[in-house]
Amino acid sequence: MTNRRGPNHRLRAMLTEAGWTQEALARAVNTLGGEIGTVLRYDRTSVAHWLAGTQPRHPAPHLAAEALSRRLGRAVTPEAAGFSAGVREAPPLDPVTGFTTLCRADSDTSRRRPLHQRPYRVAEAVVPGPPPAERPAVPGPRGEGTAALHDAVSFFAASIDTHGGRHARSALAAYLADDVTPLLAQRRSGRARRELFVLASRLAFLLARMYEDGLLHGAAQRYYAFAHQLAGEVGDRTAWSVVLRAMSGQAQRLGHLAPAIQLAEAAREGVRDAPPAQQAYVQAQLAVVLGLGGDRRGALAALRLAERAADRATCAAAPFDAYPVAALHFQTSAVLEALGDLPGALAALRRAAGERSASDVRGRALTQARFGQLLLRTGHLDEACAAWESFVHAQERLRSGDAERALRQMRQALRPYRNRGRAAELLARTVQAR
Structure with a gap:
């Protein structure tokens, strides 16, 4: 006090x-x-x-x-509630200046803490208007001076999957501040400008994912906001919609279903002319939130569209150009669970687990964690423990807030069975994770 x-x-x-x-x-x-x-x-x-x-x-x-x-149901400031705000955010700026200011503050250890302590603000989880459509910047040959940014996108995307969102987060923040934002201030035109802004949007998206996986949701929300603004600046509706889809997922996981549905629906409108992989990515999230909202027909229709788009998608190794089959199965499981089809949800999770890449340690861990929860709900304690054993093995290799939360949820679910063989062993093995 x-x-x-x-x-x-x-x-x-x-x-x-x-x-x-x-x-x-x-x-x-x-x-x-x-x-x-x-x-x-x-x-x-x-x-x-x-x-x-x-x-x-x-x-x-x-x-x-x-x-x-x-x-x-309305925005309340600390001052309106009778408090001294202490830390105040600067007024909204143009996307480049605002993004530059944010990245510089984030890369400065003496100024980083207020950003990390920023709460997720439901009032800011609004659907922005779609940008005027221009010709997408990607795919295509790498533009002059952007090869390093393409490599950075691939590196940090792989890092999240292999090591978790808490790994290399400060490195990406510093890279954005030192190397990327100065490029945005340079005068470029045409395709070179569009490509640069989309790559910056993708890197902002990845840092948002890192913060979200680190359970720093307010910081994640700010980076997602700049990610869609940067894409919108150059009229890339596909990149813009991909960010809105992720924002929908964040709102959904935090329990804010109404904005999650609105964001997913806006993303759907933005990918109507997008490549199939991005359409599948967006439609799968729309199916989840519609299912959670009780719209069975809408959820299943969106899921069918996601499956059809995934079937049309070509194989691509670059992040943002592909939607892994395992990820679609994982979302399918979430849809079916929301609609009350637990056997179907379990079957989809089995397919997801079988399709996960060996390098996707985080995805494999979270799939097994959810598999354990569903198996226990259907009365299969031994199978649940087997799934959780696989989860714990992978979780020990990660720096991931989502994985740590899943570990706590596992321990809570197993406490009623603490005197049963494999459950007791799992609880003993993870005694420090509380």
Whole structure:
């Protein structure tokens, strides 16, 4: 806690409007702490102090404001809730300047912390208007001066799959700040400019994925936003839609289904003329969120379109140009699980596990983790433990927040069976992962 001022009448009024107790606000702030990778233990007494005028330390004011925003359905700033914001974000800038500012702050260890403590903001999970369509920058021969960027995209995409999102994250942030953003400021025209901006968008997308896998969702949201803005600047609707699809997935995983559906639907509109692989990638996510929303017919229709597009796609090794069959099976499983077809979901996960590349350690780990959960739900404890044993073996090689969360979920699911052979062994093996 910091300095005390007069009673916080604004916060009290908002609690009344929200219909929340002091304990409810504390729980919501603690939950948001999990979205920035921080364990918080605020309680009713903490909120009572805030109401009396004590100013909590950063990032609590921003987390409390976001919690109230979600509850009230409108944007609430820390100041509106009676707090001193402390760390303020600069006003919106043009995409290049804003992206440059963000990358430089992220690569500076003395300025990085506020970015990492930024909450995911539901009010910003909005559907942007599609960019005016121009001729896509890729695929095609590598332009002059961009070979290194193509190699960087391949390297960092492979790093996420093999080592997890927490590996090489600061390296990508520094690369963007030192090597990529200066190129964006140079005067280029035509195809060279389009290619450069799309490659920068892809690198921003990959850093967003790293932050998301590290459970730093606010930072991920900011990079996703600049990724779609950079693609939009050069009218590449395919690249723009791919980012919106990922933004939909993030909103879905955080439990914000309405914006997840809106983002997925906007992405679908943007890939109507895209290559089949990108169409499959987008349609598969749309199928998942429609299934979660109870639209069975829409979900199955989107899934069929994803499968047909995947069948038409040509083999491609470069990231962003291919949609792996294993990933489609994984999404198919999520659709079928949402629609209540657990046997079908299990069958799709088996296919996903069989198709995963040996280098996709993260994908294999998360597939086996979900396989274990579904097997246990259907009463197959021994098979679930076998799947989880494979998961734990892969998870030990990763630096991934998603994998660590899956490990905690596994332990929670196995606690009722802690006296049963293989379950007891798994719990003992992972005793430090709590």
